Amino acid sequence: MKTIVIKGARILGGEPxxxxxxxxVFAEIGQDLSGDETIDATGLVALxxxxxxxxxxxxxxxxxxxxxxxxxxxxxxxxxxxxxxMANTDPVADTAGVVEQVWRLGQEAGHCxxxxxxxxxxxxxxxxxxxxGAMADSAARVRVFSDDGKCVSDAVLMRRALEYVKxxxxxxxxxxxxxxxxxxxxxxxxxxxxxxxxxxxxxxxEEAIIARDCLLAAHVGSRLHVxxxxxxxxxxxxxxxxSKGWDVTAEVTPHHLLLTDDLVEDSPVGSYNPIYKVNPPLxxxxxxxxxxAALADGTIDCVATDHxxxxxxxxxxxxxxxxMGMIGLETALSVVQEAMVETGLLDWAGVAERMSFxxxxxxxxxDHGRPIEVGAPAxxxxxxxxxxxxxxxxxxxxxxxxxxxxxxxxxxxxxxTFLRGRPTVLDGKLA
Amino acid sequence: xxxxxADSVSHARGGAHAVLEGPDINRALIRISHEILxxxxxxxxxxxxxxxxxxxxxxxxxAAYIRQFEGRSVxxxxxxxxxxxxxxxxxxxxxxxxxxLPADGIDGRTVVLVDDVLYSGRTVxxxxxxxxxxGRPQVVQLAALVDRGHRELPIRADYVGKxxxxxxxxxxxxxLEENDGRDAVLLLKExxx
Amino acid sequence: xxxxxxxxxxxxxxxxxxxxxTADELAKISERSIKKLPxxxxxxxxxxxxxxxxxxxxxxxxxxxxxxxxVINFSAKGSSVSKGESLKDTALTLEAMGADAVxxxxxxxxxxxxxxxxxxxxxxxxxxxxxxxxxxxxxDAFTMRRRLGPLDGRKITIVGDVLHSRVARSNVxxxxxxxxxxxxxxxxxxLPVSVGSxxxxxxxxxxxxxxxxxxxxxxxxxxxxxxxxxxxTEREYSRRYGLDRERVARLHDEAIVMHPGPMNRGMxxxxxVADSPRSTIVEQVANGVTTRMAVLYLLLGGADLGGEIQ
Numbered sequence: 001m002k003t004i005v006i007k008g009a010r011i012l013g014g015e016p017x018x019x020x021x022x023x024x025v026f027a028e029i030g031q032d033l034s035g036d037e038t039i040d041a042t043g044l045v046a047l048x049x050x051x052x053x054x055x056x057x058x059x060x061x062x063x064x065x066x067x068x069x070x071x072x073x074x075x076x077x078x079x080x081x082x083x084x085x086m087a088n089t090d091p092v093a094d095t096a097g098v099v100e101q102v103w104r105l106g107q108e109a110g111h112c113x114x115x116x117x118x119x120x121x122x123x124x125x126x127x128x129x130x131x132x133g134a135m136a137d138s139a140a141r142v143r144v145f146s147d148d149g150k151c152v153s154d155a156v157l158m159r160r161a162l163e164y165v166k167x168x169x170x171x172x173x174x175x176x177x178x179x180x181x182x183x184x185x186x187x188x189x190x191x192x193x194x195x196x197x198x199x200x201x202x203x204x205x206e207e208a209i210i211a212r213d214c215l216l217a218a219h220v221g222s223r224l225h226v227x228x229x230x231x232x233x234x235x236x237x238x239x240x241x242x243s244k245g246w247d248v249t250a251e252v253t254p255h256h257l258l259l260t261d262d263l264v265e266d267s268p269v270g271s272y273n274p275i276y277k278v279n280p281p282l283x284x285x286x287x288x289x290x291x292x293a294a295l296a297d298g299t300i301d302c303v304a305t306d307h308x309x310x311x312x313x314x315x316x317x318x319x320x321x322x323x324m325g326m327i328g329l330e331t332a333l334s335v336v337q338e339a340m341v342e343t344g345l346l347d348w349a350g351v352a353e354r355m356s357f358x359x360x361x362x363x364x365x366x367d368h369g370r371p372i373e374v375g376a377p378a379x380x381x382x383x384x385x386x387x388x389x390x391x392x393x394x395x396x397x398x399x400x401x402x403x404x405x406x407x408x409x410x411x412x413x414x415x416x417t418f419l420r421g422r423p424t425v426l427d428g429k430l431a
Numbered sequence: 432x433x434x435x436x437a438d439s440v441s442h443a444r445g446g447a448h449a450v451l452e453g454p455d456i457n458r459a460l461i462r463i464s465h466e467i468l469x470x471x472x473x474x475x476x477x478x479x480x481x482x483x484x485x486x487x488x489x490x491x492x493x494a495a496y497i498r499q500f501e502g503r504s505v506x507x508x509x510x511x512x513x514x515x516x517x518x519x520x521x522x523x524x525x526x527x528x529x530x531x532l533p534a535d536g537i538d539g540r541t542v543v544l545v546d547d548v549l550y551s552g553r554t555v556x557x558x559x560x561x562x563x564x565x566g567r568p569q570v571v572q573l574a575a576l577v578d579r580g581h582r583e584l585p586i587r588a589d590y591v592g593k594x595x596x597x598x599x600x601x602x603x604x605x606x607l608e609e610n611d612g613r614d615a616v617l618l619l620k621e622x623x624x
Numbered sequence: 625x626x627x628x629x630x631x632x633x634x635x636x637x638x639x640x641x642x643x644x645x646t647a648d649e650l651a652k653i654s655e656r657s658i659k660k661l662p663x664x665x666x667x668x669x670x671x672x673x674x675x676x677x678x679x680x681x682x683x684x685x686x687x688x689x690x691x692x693x694x695v696i697n698f699s700a701k702g703s704s705v706s707k708g709e710s711l712k713d714t715a716l717t718l719e720a721m722g723a724d725a726v727x728x729x730x731x732x733x734x735x736x737x738x739x740x741x742x743x744x745x746x747x748x749x750x751x752x753x754x755x756x757x758x759x760x761x762x763x764d765a766f767t768m769r770r771r772l773g774p775l776d777g778r779k780i781t782i783v784g785d786v787l788h789s790r791v792a793r794s795n796v797x798x799x800x801x802x803x804x805x806x807x808x809x810x811x812x813x814x815l816p817v818s819v820g821s822x823x824x825x826x827x828x829x830x831x832x833x834x835x836x837x838x839x840x841x842x843x844x845x846x847x848x849x850x851x852x853x854x855x856x857t858e859r860e861y862s863r864r865y866g867l868d869r870e871r872v873a874r875l876h877d878e879a880i881v882m883h884p885g886p887m888n889r890g891m892x893x894x895x896x897v898a899d900s901p902r903s904t905i906v907e908q909v910a911n912g913v914t915t916r917m918a919v920l921y922l923l924l925g926g927a928d929l930g931g932e933i934q
């Protein structure tokens with residue numbers, strides 16, 4: 001196999017170094033290295049290949065919105081080498097058969113590793129446990145289980161799920177949303193929802209479930225992962241649970257680190273534009289500040305995209321009729337740079353921890369989220385933080401265009417991504 | 432011809448040429464009121480309807496002179512023609528003037544429309560349409576303080592204060608004490624605007 | 625004025641006064657034998673109603689027809705909309721028909737904002753979900769002004785289901801723009817959590833507010849709210865927040881009673897109160913046509929502002 005030398009990359013933003021890749025692993029790191037192929041990485045930051053804990057690839061069932069092929073292309077272009085495919089497909093990924101299908105589609109596409117997430121309950125109905133063990137034992141080796149899109153709101157069922165997955169070191173990733181408090185909810189409940197006459201989505205609906213689940217996880221001694229924290233109160237609860245030594249982890253999406261609910265009222269793309277409709281909803285500036293601080297201090301372990309593609313007809317509607325969700329794989333690193341790095345809250349080592357090491361740990365993804373050091377699998381992303389460009393989804397690999405950043409300038413660009421030493425992206429394009 | 436006070440004052444100071452001063456305007460109005468009395472046989476059954484804004488003040492002045500000469504008051508009203516204009520789409524929607532008819536209405540009467548400047552004739556055309564929706568006068572006549580020519584419709588005035596030959600590039604401004612703080616008719620060049 | 629009338633917040637104080645003054649002039653026209661004006665001849669107004677509201681549709685229709693506009697009524701029921709056609713496709717259809725104005729009533733808050741992206745004509749919000757109903761607020765302000773004179777410093781009390789009321793939202797915005805002092809009275813469950821940030825006062829005690837009110841506006845309370853635990857029973861609601869004869873007696877002599885209709889007699893308002901001389905409920909209907917004429921004239925009566933389509 002040919003050797004590749006990445007010349008002059010700043011590993012985690014440090015001093016320039018050369019990285020020699022041979023046989024899919026980092027063979028040597030130093031100065032003046034040479035190989036069969038040379039990639040000039042002068043000025044670029046080298047990060048470990050990013051790992052996403054929360055991606056909606058939509059296949060099977062909604063191939064009009066995204067497929068494993070298009071979604072993993074988008075992932076590679078965003079610097080990801082592994083993504084977790086959420087279970088809310090059609091059919092739901094609640095059996096070994098479906099998760100193996102998704103896993104195989106990922107293998108065949110080859111742009112990044114696809115780790116299927118298994119549903120906690122059959123059909124996401126919140127009534128009976130799915131065959132979690134069968135999914136864990138399948139070729140897809142599922143470790144993360146989630147009814148994402150819906151909350152496992154039944155306390156007994158949640159308790160059982162938390163207990164049951166201990167047998168195979170699994171984790172339940174909870175979509176924390178008390179369903180009764182959020183019936184017909186449309187956006188964050190606050191001053192903006194009151195003015196706009198949109199049904200409010202109170203912070204307490206998220207926080208009450210997180211508090212309950214932390215207590216349950218402590219009680220049964222299991223692992224809990226909380227999806228997409230969106231409120232300052234949620235941060236406080238997770239901080240408290242961690243202070244108790246409980247095994248609770250949490251993620252935040254890029255959009256919750258940058259966008260606020262007042263965009264629903266007034267934005268460059270008008271009022272009531274459902275491009276900003278998302279679950280959980282965009283919150284207030286105070287929530288954004290709390291989430292950033294929590295990601296910086298480690299209360300929130302990782303960034304997860306909640307990449308949620310929707311076809312244009314599901315967004316070009318009145319607000320109430322629109323689908324919830326935003327695409328995010330191709331902008332995640334840029335948004336994190338703007339929200340966390342340029343604000344001085346995280347350095348590039350911190351970004352590597354929050355976007356690669358931690359999610360790989362939580363998802364038990366072997367061979368991902370490893371430091372860039374000799375002997376480790378050569379999963380690496382070369383990123384140019386110096387550029388700044390207006391977001392134009394026309395060129396995105398994702399099948400959908402529902403980005404909330406259209407027309408906004410964001411920093412940075414993924415120049416290259418390597419999966420086990422093989423380039424999936426070179427010069428900002430699919431290799 | 433609606434101009435704000437601030438406009439007319441500043442233009443007047445900017446060297447605009449006054450065609451008529453206050454005394455000229457009064458003389459013209461006195462003459463018109465005599466003519467109305469003659470033509471309508473002592474102003475029997477007449478109604479003076481001013482077209483807002485300045486036409487209304489002129490109508491009131493004419494009524495005052497008629498009362499002075501004849502010792503009898505003549506009904507005065509106002510007729511806003513905005514909703515009947517044919518040039519509405521050329522400008523942003525404008526505020527409406529007041530339409531106030533005398534209590535006895537206009538049916539069977541001799542209505543004298545009063546306006547400050549007669550130009551294209553389009554305002555008068557609108558006024559005739561508006562009158563049509565309000566009742567059926569026996570006769571409709573027209574009085575204008577200034578006739579500046581350039582008619583675009585077959586309309587003429589029955590009573591004219593002053594015939595003022597103008598070029599289309601000129602602007603005629605009527606200032607009245609009641610609205611503008613002074614009486615004058617000004618002739619401005621377009622670039623003074 | 626802006627090109628659209630979607631929210632009462634679109635109106636500056638000058639805009640609002642211009643509409644009310646224009647309506648004052650137009651009110652005279654409804655008193656004469658020929659009630660029609662040629663002003664909007666050749667213009668097309670589409671009434672796009674996704675919710676049944678005969679009274680509002682008829683009011684807009686009469687207003688447009690008195691200004692000689694062509695009126696197309698597009699009711700969602702029995703049309704392609706009920707077969708799943710999207711709002712956007714409906715908008716494109718209207719655009720192809722050359723609508724100069726679209727009057728839209730829709731069950732979803734914000735639907736008129738969305739529509740405004742897809743049509744060139746003016747969009748007039750005739751009620752969107754639980755958001756706003758600006759022409760109702762204008763006709764209410766017009767009615768108050770006719771009875772009470774200028775609204776500066778007037779004390780206006782709005783009572784009932786503020787949380788779900790588009791009438792309340794528009795009225796709070798418009799009346800505060802016009803200098804009135806608005807007080808909302810409702811059980812706490814029927815007020816938005818953020819009501820403290822609105823330009824008005826809030827009270828839970830109707831009896832305390834009545835003596836200083838110049839206007840009491842009662843909002844319709846839907847009985848279904850009871851099932852969602854917003855209040856325990858109709859009887860309790862009526863006892864605490866209904867306007868009956870005893871409560872009316874606390875008002876000063878000139879104070880008026882308003883209701884946007886349709887009323888639940890015996891629930892939020894007693895029949896004898898609704899029919900009393902203080903009540904403006906019938907005037908409100910007549911004033912609706914006049915006010916909507918003023919809005920249509922001011923939006924459509926001038927130069928075409930030619931909106932952009934996204």
